[in-house]
Amino acid sequence: xxxxxxxxxxxxxxxxxxxxxxxxxxxxxxxxxxxxxxxxxxxxxxxxxxxxxxxxxxxxxxxxxxxxxxxxxxxxxxxxxxxxxxxxxxxxxxxxxxxxxxxxxxxxxxxxxxxxxxxxxxxxxxxxxxxxxxxxxxxxxxxxxxxxxxxxxxxxxxxxxxxxxxxxxxxxxxxxxxxxxxxxxxxxxxxxxxxxxxxxxxxxxxxxxxxxxxxxxxxxxxxxxxxxxxxxxxxxxxxxxxxxxxxxxxxxxxxxxxxxxxxxxxxxxxxxxxxxxxxxxxxxxxxxxxxxxxxxxxxxxxxxxxxxxxxxxxxxxxxxxxxxxxxxxxxxxxxxxxxxxxxxxxxxxxxxxxxxxxxxxxxxxxxxxxxxxxxxxxxxxxxxxxxxxxxxxxxxxxxxxxxxxxxxxxxx
Numbered sequence: 001x002x003x004x005x006x007x008x009x010x011x012x013x014x015x016x017x018x019x020x021x022x023x024x025x026x027x028x029x030x031x032x033x034x035x036x037x038x039x040x041x042x043x044x045x046x047x048x049x050x051x052x053x054x055x056x057x058x059x060x061x062x063x064x065x066x067x068x069x070x071x072x073x074x075x076x077x078x079x080x081x082x083x084x085x086x087x088x089x090x091x092x093x094x095x096x097x098x099x100x101x102x103x104x105x106x107x108x109x110x111x112x113x114x115x116x117x118x119x120x121x122x123x124x125x126x127x128x129x130x131x132x133x134x135x136x137x138x139x140x141x142x143x144x145x146x147x148x149x150x151x152x153x154x155x156x157x158x159x160x161x162x163x164x165x166x167x168x169x170x171x172x173x174x175x176x177x178x179x180x181x182x183x184x185x186x187x188x189x190x191x192x193x194x195x196x197x198x199x200x201x202x203x204x205x206x207x208x209x210x211x212x213x214x215x216x217x218x219x220x221x222x223x224x225x226x227x228x229x230x231x232x233x234x235x236x237x238x239x240x241x242x243x244x245x246x247x248x249x250x251x252x253x254x255x256x257x258x259x260x261x262x263x264x265x266x267x268x269x270x271x272x273x274x275x276x277x278x279x280x281x282x283x284x285x286x287x288x289x290x291x292x293x294x295x296x297x298x299x300x301x302x303x304x305x306x307x308x309x310x311x312x313x314x315x316x317x318x319x320x321x322x323x324x325x326x327x328x329x330x331x332x333x334x335x336x337x338x339x340x341x342x343x344x345x346x347x348x349x350x351x352x353x354x355x356x357x358x359x360x361x362x363x364x365x366x367x368x369x370x371x372x373x374x375x376x377x378x379x380x381x382x383x384x385x386x387x388x389x390x391x392x393x394x395x396x397x398x399x400x401x402x403x404x405x406x407x408x409x410x411x412x
Contacts, residue, residue: 007260007264008262014063019367022391026389051080052118052151053151080121082106086106119155132207134255135258138264142177144184152190153190165201175216179191210241212243246312250313254316256406259410261411265407285403287405288320288398288402289320294328295412296331306412307351310322311354314354318359329372330372355381363391364386365386395407
């Protein structure tokens, strides 16, 4: 077991920190209670937070201090920052390094040498997975407006340098990262950078994949046509990009490599057996997936995108669970469907139609709905309310009876 990872380049709100605290408390007290002893007999796998971009503001926000104090009391917790992100935001980390040695780890910009960048640290923390080494990133936000596209470039550059194949999955606004002829005046050209990384990886004998969702591309005006062998292509994309169906992209989720996003987890599954077990086939070893739907349902495409991805994963027999959390709980309010609403935009109808799938489950985080003073529509069947303890179980353990090595958690 190589440890667990929480990765984010987005701001951490007080509400998000509250359920992260509950998650780590459960991890420490329920899964590894011996870690609270002065001299534990067995080492506890660390839970490492990689905090980039605006997530660094956790160190200075007054509303974050209570959560930070709890985090630092937990022996499993450590957080890693990019010193460059801290410097840009004029945040001093020295008081935290002195007070919490070994738990606060900055990686200085001068350390960005082969094997010494924050991205190399991330890959070292991940450990090895079965099969050819690969790393995936589900890009859902447009470049330049959000830092995640820069994260993809830096991560893939480090991956290719160390012999790991980069895999890009463009979804929703993430397809824009593959647009050709980008001309940013004050930023690294994301399209050109990804093209260069692809060429380097291919030259080294790796297997890079740049896949973008066909539906997302079409809805954003990427006119397509059929090229050789019926391949869907577009003159608006960099040459290495491939337009594929969502089902094709999800087929990569059946593999065991790590897949990150703007905010995501990688959780090693704790196996505690008392009797010999039967080895399961590769079909049953597909990593399980948890999707946290944290946005309101109709102001953005995130909730619809979360459900669509979950259904596609479930169709490929990937055990998938969706948790409506934070503003995502608004998805489950209201009663009658508004007249004239498109059928595929009616979230209640989508949930009702898919909740009976064997490999898809829906949950709602009760503290989020209570904090907003809203009631969940009782007519929506198949959505199970969960308290903080039950929510932590969903994130840290796969569905009952499932034999997997790790679980992915993606936050929409």
